[in-house]
Amino acid sequence: MAPETSDPVPTRDQVLEALRSVIDPELGDNVVDLGMVRGVEVPAPGVVRVEIALTIAGCPLRAQLDRDVRARVSALPGVQAVELAMGEMDAEARAEVMSRARWKARERAPVTGIAPSTRILAVGSGKGGVGKSSVTVNLAVALARRGLTVGLLDADIWGFSVPRLLGMDGAVEARRGKMIPLVRAVEPGTLKVLSMGFLADEDRAIMWRGLVLNRAVQQFLEDADWGQLDYLLIDLPPGTGDIQMGLARMLPRTELLIVTTPPVAAQKVAARAADMARRGYLRVAGVIENMSAFTCEHGTTYQLFGAGGGARLAEEIGAPLVGTIPIHPQVSEAGDAGVPVAMGDGPLAGVFAELARVLAEEVAPLVEASGCTARLLDQLAEVVATEPVGTEG
Ligand SMILES: Nc1ncnc2c1ncn2[C@@H]1O[C@H](COP(=O)(O)OP(=O)(O)OP(=O)(O)O)[C@@H](O)[C@H]1O
Ligand SMILES: [Mg+2]
Numbered sequence: 001m002a003p004e005t006s007d008p009v010p011t012r013d014q015v016l017e018a019l020r021s022v023i024d025p026e027l028g029d030n031v032v033d034l035g036m037v038r039g040v041e042v043p044a045p046g047v048v049r050v051e052i053a054l055t056i057a058g059c060p061l062r063a064q065l066d067r068d069v070r071a072r073v074s075a076l077p078g079v080q081a082v083e084l085a086m087g088e089m090d091a092e093a094r095a096e097v098m099s100r101a102r103w104k105a106r107e108r109a110p111v112t113g114i115a116p117s118t119r120i121l122a123v124g125s126g127k128g129g130v131g132k133s134s135v136t137v138n139l140a141v142a143l144a145r146r147g148l149t150v151g152l153l154d155a156d157i158w159g160f161s162v163p164r165l166l167g168m169d170g171a172v173e174a175r176r177g178k179m180i181p182l183v184r185a186v187e188p189g190t191l192k193v194l195s196m197g198f199l200a201d202e203d204r205a206i207m208w209r210g211l212v213l214n215r216a217v218q219q220f221l222e223d224a225d226w227g228q229l230d231y232l233l234i235d236l237p238p239g240t241g242d243i244q245m246g247l248a249r250m251l252p253r254t255e256l257l258i259v260t261t262p263p264v265a266a267q268k269v270a271a272r273a274a275d276m277a278r279r280g281y282l283r284v285a286g287v288i289e290n291m292s293a294f295t296c297e298h299g300t301t302y303q304l305f306g307a308g309g310g311a312r313l314a315e316e317i318g319a320p321l322v323g324t325i326p327i328h329p330q331v332s333e334a335g336d337a338g339v340p341v342a343m344g345d346g347p348l349a350g351v352f353a354e355l356a357r358v359l360a361e362e363v364a365p366l367v368e369a370s371g372c373t374a375r376l377l378d379q380l381a382e383v384v385a386t387e388p389v390g391t392e393g
Contacts, residue, residue, distance in 0.1 A: 009045045010076045016040060018072040019050070023283045026061060026116070027101040028253040031069075034097050038087065046080035048073050055097060057088035068283065071318025113178070114221065118151070118229045119364050120254045121285060122247060126269030128238030131290040132259050134335055135325065136235040137165045138342035142349075142356035143231055144189030145342070151181065151232035154195035155243050157216045162235055163197035167338020172198045178225040186343070192229065194220050217243055221250055230366055248282050255285035255364065257322065262292055262309040274317040286363045287314040288355065291327040322363050323355040 039051035154162035181192035260270040289310025314321040342352035
């Protein structure tokens with residue numbers, strides 16, 4: 001777009017406001033409130049210069065913050081160029097940021113049983129039926145097959161489908177007042193699953209009563225003993241509303257994976273979901289295109305719903321395209337049989353294995369326990385858990 005004199009030059013305040021939607025997923029807060037923004041300048045119309053100080057320069061989240069800052073700032077009207085400098089904090093500044101994060105951790109009343117080092121990915125879309133649940137379940141299986149411990153929370157309180165897709169039933173037991181997720185070994189890893197479908201009818205009725213959907217999700221997070229998890233995948237219900245906002249409040253470091261389908265019309269809906277997420281300060285980790293081109297056994301490719309929608313959405317919202325999943329009857333047949341395709345060895349299992357690889361190695365890698373803030377945060381969580389709230393030490 002050619003620069004026009006009528007283009008509003010972003011003000012410093014507008015830039016800062018945009019930066020408030022950039023979340024440091026480890027510290028669970030935005031970079032402005034954490035004090036990581038060291039400078040914002042607009043040296044010429046449309047040119048924005050931002051300086052960010054990282055807690056630790058070699059942090060694997062550096063690339064992610066870089067991408068998020070650029071995406072948010074360049075989305076402001078009138079911005080032509082973003083110049084971004086990343087520095088490292090000194091020990092004193094780092095201590096300051098940690099203490100701020102610590103206050104935030106305390107303020108956030110509900111204490112979930114999810115360890116700070118667990119990477120949380122909620123799978124959502126703008127509309128129903130695009131394959132969120134199928135994608136979530138298969139991705140969880142594929143991650144477990146990498147040897148990881150993966151939690152799977154079915155946040156679709158009314159329309160739960162995870163138990164059926166995994167062929168699991170059974171009743172959740174409680175130990176010391178905490179729900180114990182159902183465990184399924186997926187060699188060499190483990191799945192831990194909680195769903196409304198595992199609750200006894202009367203318990204379900206209590207949770208349904210009075211439309212306390214968020215309470216139900218909150219209970220699955222707070223009143224459950226998940227143990228140590230590498231990833232927690234959350235299957236969101238269709239739509240964009242309450243549950244997402246509730247997650248943003250309870251687990252602000254939740255990141256969103258947006259599932260979309262190839263047609264352009266679906267992108268608008270999915271873009272709205274991304275927008276919602278941002279306003280609720282959830283970071284969009286990536287886009288997955290489901291029901292993409294299907295190649296039959298004769299080698300002919302059918303683009304049943306058009307092509308390229310996932311890539312377009314990813315570009316629009318400044319998030320990576322994690323991968324595309326072909327439309328294939330085996331996906332739904334396997335779902336009906338309760339044995340997800342990702343469990344097998346065919347080409348579709350390969351598609352999900354590759355998705356899991358891209359997630360685990362590129363888009364949402366586990367934060368190394370050494371050399372980054374995750375370790376500090378795990379210690380912090382212990383301190384917060386053992387200290388009385390309300391007395392600042
Ligand atoms: N890649 C695929 N190929 C073929 N069928 C698929 C694929 N992905 C999902 N399906 C089928 O599409 C239907 C909807 O999938 P699913 O229930 O996973 O969607 P959803 O987005 O979770 O729906 P809801 O909004 O109701 O929660 C199911 O019948 C499922 O088997
Ligand atoms: Mg679903």
